Amino acid sequence: MNGQIPTREKMTTIGDGGKRFWLYPAKFTGEWLNRRRVMAVVLILFFFILPWIDINGSQAVLLDIADRKFAFFGLVLWPQDFSILWFFAAGTAILVLFLTAQWGRLWCGWACPQTVFLEHVFRRIEIWIEGDARQRRKLDQAPISVSKFSKKALKYVIFIAISSHFANTVLCYFVGTDQVLHMTFQDPRENWGWFTFMAFFNFMFFVDFAWFREQFCLIACPYGRFQSVLLDSDSMIVGYDYNRGEPRGKLRKNQERTEGDCIDCNRCVAVCPTGIDIRQGLQMECINCTACMDACDEIMFKVNKPPKLIRYTAIADLEGRVRRFMRPRVIVYLVLVLALYGAGTYLMLFNRGLKFQIVRPPGQSFTLSEADAVVSNHFEVKATNRSEAIWTVTTEVPAGFEVVTPRNPWEIPAEETATLPIFVRKQKTLFNTSGKERAVVTFRDERTGAVLYQTEVTLMGPAQ
Structure with a gap:
């Protein structure tokens, strides 16, 4: 190593007194910027178009919390499918560890909505209206x-x-596009809750990209602070080749350089x-956006020096060691991700029948008919049909008991959740002295007679 790397122990955008330094990133061009713009266009279009895509009669992605219905590309999940969601959620969390250990903060620079919208939408509009970095700084400092x-x-x-538009699209993911279109032409007071939800997102999104900006990455997002435990010397980072660049020295005309390739132009800082x-x-604030790579390559070409003084690399590479692509921690992450996603996929594809749940509604524990001395207990059955077929179910109780329900047999539509009130009755004189009886409730497939679900319920009655 030819030079000593300086260290910095405070954030670049916050002064000693806590005052924020407003940033004016300079315009630049380059192959990495072009690639990221293509990625940004794809991601933005995907985000805005996805709620309008219909797959198997359901919105492509729908997180309907009110009805507890979650649709993902043709598959419908219900609260009873929490185990499936857990496998995918846990797998995704470990996938983040795997991707970070291998490719660093690739997500932050290429796919994070904060970076995509700020750098490729809002910042470009700002440059179009207010000009380049110098003009924007001059405009902000000028009197009104x-x-x-x-x-x-x-x-x-x-x-x-x-x-x-962003807030309304977010609302589509939680309510559904049809409902959002319907609410758009109604008085906001008729849908006050969802209107408040949309207005809040609208406000937060505007404040974030108009004012908060990079502070979200530096202050609010914890991901950068996790780098110290997620990255190692073999993880991919955007790094400066200090062996080649140091010591720095200004470019002087008609004079042979004795310093490294870095001419200390600060162009990499200006575009960051x-x-x-x-x-x-390596710094917590770096989001691996490749802006400094493009800016430095542009300068290197101008001074007839090889490009990639700043490049995708690893600390091991910068220190002259061979980067290891597969390491024990990476292998463990990958095995866990595949196992969790595999288990979730298996449950999602092969556990698609009926799921039953029977509960006693809150309120009166039992009712007693004085006319015929019959004790009646009210229960509510919830059946989730996770298949694409309609099921017809009959409800049965043992001899000595009677089941009363408005629908028997009971039809359960495909990929929906249906509820059915049932009343299990028994003669008062047949109750034991404790006032409690147990009955087995059975649900059968009407077509085949097969038992689909069977559970034991406790009947409450008057003590003898």
């Missing part, structure tokens, strides 16, 4: 004028319009959306 007011007003009106100097090594 007609020109400044008109530019700021136009920018914020466009920001609010985008934020509103979080304001860091990548030459100071």
Whole structure:
């Protein structure tokens, strides 16, 4: 190593007194920016179009919390499928560990909604209206004028319009596109809860991208702080080749350079959306967005030096060691991810029959008919049909008991949850002295007579 890497122990956007330093990232071009823009367009279109796609009669992705219905690309999950959701949630959490151990903060720089919308939508609109970094800084420092007011007003009106569209799309994921379209033409007071939900998201989205910006990555998001335990020396990072670049030295005309390839132009700092100097090594604020890579390559081409002074690399590579792609921790992560996703997929594909749940509603424990001295206990049955077929079910109780229900046989639609009230009755004189009796309730397939579900319920009655 030819030079000492400087260290920094405070955030670049916050001063000693807690004052925020506003960032004005400079414009740049490059192959990595072009690739990220293609990715951003795909992700943005996917986000806005997905709720309008119908698969097997259901919205492609629907998180209907009110009706406790969750649809994912043609598969419908219910609260009874919590175990399936747990396998996928746990698998996704470990997948994050695996991806970070291998490829660092690739998610942050390429696919995180914060980066995608800020760098490829809001920042581009801001540059289009207010100009490059120098012009934006000059405009913010200038006194209020007609020109400044008109530019700021136009920018914020466009920001609010985008934020509103985003909030309504988020609402589509939780309510459904049909319901959102229906509510759009109604008085907000008729859907006050959902209107408040949408307005809150609209406000938060606007504040985030108009003002909070990189502070979300630096302060609110915990992912950057997890780097110290998620990354190792073989993880991929955006890194500065200090062996090649140090010691730094300014480029002087007609004079042979004796320093490293870095000409200390600070172009990598000027384009950074979080304001860091990548030459100071791996930092919590770095989101691996590749902006410094493009900016540095542009300078290297101008000074006739090889590109990739800043590149995708690993600490092991920068230290002259061979990067290990497969390590014990990575193998363990991968095995766990495959096992959890495999178990969830198996349950989702092969556990698609009927699921029953029988509960006693709150309220009176039993009723006594004085006319015929019959004790009646009320229960509610919830059946979730996770198959694509309609089931017809009959309800039975043992001899000595009687079941009264409005539908027997009971038809349960495909991929839906149905509820059925049942009353299990028994003569008062046949109750034991404790006032409690046990009865087995059986649900059978009407077509085949096969037992689909059987459970024992406790009947409450008057003590003798």
